[in-house]
Amino acid sequence: MVSSFIRLLSTFGFSAFLLVHAAPAHLSEPSVKHAWQQIPADWEVHDAPAADHPITLKIGLKQSRIDELIDSLYQVSDPFHGRYGQHLSRLEVEELVAPHADTVDVVDSWLISHGVDPSSDVTRNGAGDWISIRLPLSKVESMLSTKYQIYKHKRTSEKIVRTLSYSLPRDLHDHIDIIQPTTMFDNMRKMHATSHVNKVDPSSTLSAAELAALPDVTGPNGQQIAASCNTTVTPTCLMQLYRTEGYVPKAANKGNRIGITGFLEQFINFVDLQTFFSKFRPDALGANVTVISVDGGLNDQTIPGVEANLDNQYTEGITFPTPNIFYSTPGTAPTINDSVTPPQRDEPYIDWLNFVLSHDDMPFSFTTSYGGDEQTFPKEFAVRACNLFAQLGARGASIMFSSGDGGVGAGTCETNDGTNRTIFQPVFPATCPFVTGVGATFQIAPEKGIFFSQGGFSVYFPRPSFQDKAVPPFLQKLGNTYKGLFTPGGRGVPDVSAQGEGFQVVVGGEVESVGGTSASSPTFAGIVTLLNDFRISNGKPPLGFLNPLLYSVGVPGFVDILLGNNPGCGTPGFNATEGWDAITGLGTPDFVKLKSLIG
Template sequence: MRIGLAQSNLDNAHEYLTDLSHPASANYGKHWTSEQVIDAFKPSHEAVETVREWLADSGIRGVVQSENKAWLAFHATVKQAESLLRTEYHEYEDQYTGGVMPACEQYHIPKHIQEHIDYITPGVKLLAPGGEGPNTAKRSLAKRHSQSGSRAHSAAQQEKELSHAGSLDRLRGHSPKTQSVAVNAATNLSTCDVTITPACVAALYQIPTGQLAHPNNSLGIFEAELQFWDQADLNSFFTNFTQNIANDTHPVSRLIDGGVAETNYTYEAGGEALLDLELAYPIVYPQTITVWNVDDLNYQLLANDTYTWGFNTLLDAIDGSYCNYTAYGETGNAEGIDPTYPDLVAPLGYNGTLQCGVYKPTNVISLSYGGQEADVPIAYQKRQCNEYLKLGLQGISFLFASGDAGVGSYPAPAGIDGPTGCLGAKGDIFNPTWPNTCPYITNVGATKVYPGKTVYDPESAVYDPAGHPYTQNFSSGGGFSNVYPIPDYQQSAVATFFADHNPSYPHYSALAANASNPVHPNITLLSGATGGIYNRIGRGVPDVAAVGDNIAVYSGGVFKLNGGTSASTPIFAAIINRINEERLAVGKSTLGFLNPTLYAHPEILNDITNGTNPGCGTLGFSAVKGWDPVTGLGTPNYPKMLELFMSLP
């Protein structure tokens, strides 16, 4: 059994991070060590001793405290556990997966102990989202990418893609855009309205050729769901679109809990993995790239593979204290949601133990995956959000793609959020994406160079309407959280947006309560009294943007065009990694959590003032002067960003 102890100073965590991240702070860039993080939030001595005394008085022996100080563990018979907690345990079976877990309907602890305990497990436990039973809540998360359409797959990949809803790769329903490679593609800027090459990206954001390669500054890119890179595609891309990257250049692969990053078979190459790498390499080279590939092929093949556990698997591997960290009634990996290792059941299973703290995190991590806030238990997502805060204290930057369905999600059968992809009884309430709404990550939307425009003209918010040429519309994910309030660094920008560009839609002003259930029921109630379709007091997304359409890639042995906000994210992340390189070269710290500086200095970004992000039967929001919930503060201006960040301590 495990008892999650109430941690100290959690109310101060946001203040701690702001102190290290705001450009006006005297402590800017003075990041903490992992040991300092553990020490700052460890349970109080009073909490530990009071709970130990209670256990001893109850006849419990052999109590040990975890290395991260957050929980006490002990062995107990069923009779001892029932006596300790004045309850009765049963075995509960998930009607969808068949998984069995011990749990109770309720448990009781003495009043003087309650303030010191966050959670006890096994205890009261709803079964996993993903099932069909009365105690389950179905959910699905998806890749933020890939307009490229079909590609050659193994039978296993085809089975998975047919069963997992949400990916643009599957929703677009068309053949890849193909065309001959332009002459002098490595330098040609005349066709950037048709094909975005590395030269176009460099011209859009004034990015010079890289020169530095610090040994401890590799760009991290997260991959999951059978997304493999292959050298043949990388070599084709380097040959046709770059002038300075040698063939056989490739990333470092970090394989977590049986992950597989590379394939020797071009037909198995993943459009997402190669999109990320082929966008990032021309920006960061000669810096290296590290691919974080998570979970064994068994879990990656599951029809209800949600990527939720993928993020948890990554966080476990780069911060051992997270593996058993307690917050919001969740301790460690959630039973029935997260993978269990060793995975001895399936032939593709990873037979080792869960990897906890085995890798040092890269300074920047780009993640092009995610889903909808309403489909993830609130306690589960808030616990994960706290970990981004703690890693931000250690100088790590997380950048997530904002999504490709505007203010909603894709409608059924492609998505799980009903016939419209939106929330509420009428299916018209905006459906914000996750984990983008977590206030401790930087969220990246997408722009586009429209036909007839050049890299010297202002960009517009990306929008490709359904049927032109894609089955579903592609627009930059954005909106307002139903779980998290507007963070302090964003309050002025959001207030200005509402004051100067007030949307015409009815709204509500409330946040969903902390709970283990998904958000759907709460939001129906929140909006019911007003008829509102978006939340006026939620954290706004995205924070920034970058070009995300008509991207030139080689994938599966074929040249094609690709895109999505997952194209925008590695571009912005690579630029941050370049700036880290310059700071490290002069003895300064990495940038860590970006948002306080970005919102304090929006002049370092290119403001986007054209376009919308349709969804839920509306035009969505509009890109306007200043921050907006379509393209955020705007796209990168590398020289201005570099000058500002180099001026900071």
């Protein structure tokens, strides 16, 4: 799609066009696109940035046929629909999300009015629905009728350049979904709870002979599980508990892979991976993870990351010999650039999504252990990012996200709309209906929902149709308890759960015990990868977007968790109960049963 003014630019040049169109008369006066009523919690104004501070604006243009894309997503993901499994190609998805020619024209006309050449200054993705421009701060402030400040985080001392509001000509509001970096202060914090990391005390560790002498525990389906798994989780524990033991993947040469995301300078250490294999998965010794750099992302072997090691050691530990892909995307806790500090990509999330979507070939399952309180993301951003997950799902990918480690709400549990009301805080992106949110359990025979497993109901996203049967019974049992603290008509989280405490992870050559829903998500994603392997090796397409399947034919494939609660916000939180609940979702997976259900 080539707009009329781009054709004119190519014929007569930017300077000639700018003379005629320097101030388009049809653009209306600026009006606020998004604003916070107050400075987001934990941030404070630190200083004023320099006028020449470089900003890379990412502008999300209105996607012309996004409703058709979402309709297609549900059709190819519904096991009862005739199109089930007929996933879309990259080009088919790009055609559905490409902006209308009118949108391209009016946005480019606005850029030209500010001296930006759309033919040379602007970078566009394949679909043309995202554009990027590198500009000095003074130019950005003029374009967005705003004023940026340097904000400092009160606890971490991190600094970011943001604004509390920005404006666009009213005529552009229907053509631009979002512009960043502007008002999004959250930087996709990792879900891992550092309070759950403890060095293993050798004096308290049982020897191999002592462990072997412990009597096995009988699992929910009669399987035998090592008693040590009650407190010390290894790949063998997970394979026994979720009944993948003995399954040998066969579809590695048919494209089945799992993708693991890495942000905030979390790097997978190869030596630690081999040490992990030697201790907990000896048959995988010599296998490795393929690292893909997104926009210059590194994988520094001198800085082993707890999160990255956890994710990769357990996805590989469960799925070996299936190929594992680790995506390293640059961007850390944001810094204020100076003459010696290179430009910092402090919002790497959209970069990663656009990178993956730009390729024809990609993994069939992904796990991500990053997110933040939903309210800290502007709704426009959350919706637009959620639609990117819809694009991934339509192309046949299953996307897992940690549900969070804050029970029913971390921090103060206060709203950030100026009213300071107490509400439960769900975590985004787990609240996006197009991803599968994974909560956490602990112990075995029986498994229980663990206290930190974050769950609840979205404020931004209404309950999707696939939850219409599962969620209302939970709400009926709850009655008026916590009335006003959550949105009962919102999308419920989590969808499923898996073990999330006591994971044995090798970091810097030493074994650490790690917990969090950041352990649960890669665990569940590993099992989904094996389910994909089973389907692909039998000539069937991968599962793709999971939720419509999980909440229908998949329900009998889960062990219902009946114990546990997730306190927070001064309350005991939600209780695990029969059926779906807002701490463990549908329950934990039984690979054998799920394999028969999806066969």
